[in-house]
Amino acid sequence: MLKKKETLVALAKKGIITPEIKAVSKFENIDPEKIMEGLSEGTIVIPGNPNHINLNKIAGIGKGLSTKVNANIGTSPVNCDIKKELIKLKYCIKYKADTVMDLSIGGDIKKIRRNFLKKCILPFGTVPMYQTAVETTVKRGSIDRMTKDDIFNTIEQQAQEGVDFMTLHCGIIKETVEKLKRNERLMGVVSRGGAFLVKWIEENGQENPLYQEYDRLLDIAHNYDITLSLGDGFRPGCLNDATDIAQVSELIILGELTKRARERNVQVIIEGPGHMAINEITANVMLQKKLTKGAPFYVLGPLVTDIAPGYDHITSAIGGAVAASAGADFLCYVTPMEHLSLPDEEGVKEGIIAARIAAHAADIAKNVPMALNWDREMSYYRKNLNWEAQAKFAIDPMKINNRKKIKKSANGKTPCSMCGEFCSMKIKI
């Protein structure tokens, strides 16, 4: 069992330019000193568990870096096929997600995860509470009978196996649950892990173990250099519930927990909404940045309307672009199937590409180095009607290569069917 003696943050605080920093620096075209500084102050994370042996495409997430995209895959009790999930993992890599999370909640969760980890070259995340909840239900008949050891043993097991980052709902506390009950919501708690914990707190009358024994969590995170993704258990599940007392109260707790993690040299990112009207997004990003002193912000959408099942890759691309433009660092993809079913591999592809479009559009807006160059290259070849070169720069080359009725001419230029002889690109002025 590999364990790391010092975390990335500890090394960065000593001024050491590690191979991880060099790799991110090269990818982002940013001075390594900037990355080191971001790691030291907690505005940048580079998730990587030394036990994730085949992690070979690391990602820096945070201040000044390009916006990253996570793709969720995994089983459910009613849709559980490891082979299908491994195909989805291939799609994640092919369509350039930056990280992958396994949200499996059906079947043999340990076996599924181990299969994923064998194949996953990207930073790999989980929500350990899912495994704990499923195993507790099998062993003891109800999530309510989960013990503290159940929770921490799962986390340690997953850390040993090489999980790089973990969603943990440490910010759900009894006091906020009371606030939630006093301030009615339309949708209640839509975070699955959050709902498990709220129910556990209510049934057992005890404080959330992830909060109460946060130092025990930090010990594990420190030993395996796990990046904590502090979950937003009270994220809004509809526009009506956004930016309410429960959501903001939890964020305040997360701000305090962020400080404690930094003191232990543990990397932290903060999860955020959710469903939220466009006009609330920028303020929410500002709030997160202030309350957590600039921790990387990982948004789950935001979905800017509730009325578009089947199109939620679009509702979340809108919200994600606005959020990342305002400073969010990490977008969790949403597939067209969100609110309907688990995605198939095509849904995974659609979700990743929509989120990457949002991320890139935001990178231009927030002046990420070199981001606009991609658009300039694409536009140059578009102007010249050079379809082969356009395919090289298109986010999905197949959309160009698969066009029907392409008639190739000798010089590699092919017409589209929009304007024929009246193409504005052909009019020389």
Place this chain on the structure above:
Amino acid sequence: MLKKKETLVALAKKGIITPEIKAVSKFENIDPEKIMEGLSEGTIVIPGNPNHINLNKIAGIGKGLSTKVNANIGTSPVNCDIKKELIKLKYCIKYKADTVMDLSIGGDIKKIRRNFLKKCILPFGTVPMYQTAVETTVKRGSIDRMTKDDIFNTIEQQAQEGVDFMTLHCGIIKETVEKLKRNERLMGVVSRGGAFLVKWIEENGQENPLYQEYDRLLDIAHNYDITLSLGDGFRPGCLNDATDIAQVSELIILGELTKRARERNVQVIIEGPGHMAINEITANVMLQKKLTKGAPFYVLGPLVTDIAPGYDHITSAIGGAVAASAGADFLCYVTPMEHLSLPDEEGVKEGIIAARIAAHAADIAKNVPMALNWDREMSYYRKNLNWEAQAKFAIDPMKINNRKKIKKSANGKTPCSMCGEFCSMKIKI
């Protein structure tokens, strides 16, 4: 031949609540006086040509009203099939575009338009320059040989036939063409109508007839109560060219032309970008509103990145949502096929729904009356796992009704495949 004695604006200025105002008032849930006031001051338009006999679903566009969506259909020289276009028109109506534009530039343009007009119950727009350019090319061999009478005769012909609103590139003037040449662009002029006119100006050394004889245009517009959609011939075709000297110079001219139209009681909307980075959109909307004293703003996107052919319904949904949140009133849809080919009917559907999502998300952000109610209804039924009711409120009910493996229970509640027994909606707290 029907002609109207007084335009809608003239009647509004007299304080008359016309049937058009009443219809818009009812649809928007806004006092008719507000609509009358908006028409009088030019911040609201209601396109409607008395000769468009079967127009029965009018749309108010502008200040305080819900954001509207236009869908472009029509032929090209290499893709010309009236039957296919009429199917697309059906899709426009079925998927609830608010207006339709015929951008045909291939085949018998007059015949195609007349076919559309017979079936189109929505406000119907055209770009008359396309017909002029195609006919001139046939008759005289080159667009450059187009005469002033060719231009105005086409406009009058289309007005007589019942076209409700027309894109006219009146703001392209010799001086701005010179500015364009002095300030190099990556993509040049991507507006097709704009490119025709620039070439004509350059070849003939004359001023743009639509500008020079603007009063002649206003006469026709006044006679048929045509809504002028003042085109942005210099709209940016890539992010690199956005908010440049040519674009802003044209907008200044359009501001002056808006004033002159209002003095003649002619309705005007202003067209806008185009390709544009997210962080420039809000400033562009502000600029348009200031320079035109609040004329309705009709944006063609904006597409927030150039790199996503095949996904430009998404790039434009992002830009459209941001623009409409900032005050844009009217979104021209963009289909996934933009930059690749003409859309098929599925592309029309995808384009309309993406634009409607953007419009609705923006309506919530800008506090359009009742907009959020739709989301509240949807979320209520989502929380209750009532799929039948969700289908009624979903922007595309088929996405819910077509779900595979739906097992109906006696009470009409059906499971999705996401969480099974671990569904957060089922956890009562």
